[in-house]
Amino acid sequence: MSDNSQSQCFFCGSSSLVRREVEERVSFESVFGLRIEKLILPGLVCETCGAAVIGDEGQELRDQEIVAKRRKAIANDILQIRGDTDMSRDEWLALTRLGDASLSRWENGSHEPTAGYINYLYLLRFQSNVQRLLERQGNIAAAAEESLPENDGESGIWKGALVEAFPDAQFGEDVLEAARHFDPTDFELVAA
Numbered sequence: 672m673s674d675n676s677q678s679q680c681f682f683c684g685s686s687s688l689v690r691r692e693v694e695e696r697v698s699f700e701s702v703f704g705l706r707i708e709k710l711i712l713p714g715l716v717c718e719t720c721g722a723a724v725i726g727d728e729g730q731e732l733r734d735q736e737i738v739a740k741r742r743k744a745i746a747n748d749i750l751q752i753r754g755d756t757d758m759s760r761d762e763w764l765a766l767t768r769l770g771d772a773s774l775s776r777w778e779n780g781s782h783e784p785t786a787g788y789i790n791y792l793y794l795l796r797f798q799s800n801v802q803r804l805l806e807r808q809g810n811i812a813a814a815a816e817e818s819l820p821e822n823d824g825e826s827g828i829w830k831g832a833l834v835e836a837f838p839d840a841q842f843g844e845d846v847l848e849a850a851r852h853f854d855p856t857d858f859e860l861v862a863a
């Protein structure tokens with residue numbers, strides 16, 4: 672144990688040092704804020720003055736434990752944020768525009784979000800902010816709908832033509848979506 676290299680107390684100079692588990696308070700940032708937890712680490716206690724120190728081994732272990740605890744806390748925070756909405760995972764990803772792979776890595780603790788993402792995730796905790804994103808998403812969808820050509824002239828498919836050609840049909844979002852993305856310059860079609 673590398674702690675053996677320390678033979679005297681830093682504080683009083685006593686050489687009566689004994690190995691003991693040392694409790695240390697550590698802090699780290701999760702999505703919801705600063706967390707403070709206690710760790711039990713291998714250390715040395717001075718029998719003369721009572722000072723307790725953790726050596727290199729204890730410090731290394733502490734750093735590892737902080738990372739593990741932080742990742743677990745972040746994963747729990749994100750699961751709670753998602754759980755507080757009534758959206759499916761896919762709906763939530765579509766709304767937030769976060770990456771599926773990133774979310775998986777954050778939730779399984781293999782990676783951590785950057786500080787900027789931590790802030791974004793924090794804002795997503797509040798339903799008023801989620802609501803704003805939903806409004807924005809709705810506005811974009813409405814604007815996209817507005818931008819559909821009323822009449823494209825000689826070729827192409829457009830919503831009005833679909834409705835006109837099939838007056839009794841109920842067009843699903845998928846059909847309308849396909850019509851929205853249709854690029855008449857790719858094809859030469861004669862309108863029905």
Ligand SMILES: [Zn+2]
Pocket residue numbers: 680681682683684685717718719720721722
């Ligand atoms: Zn001492």
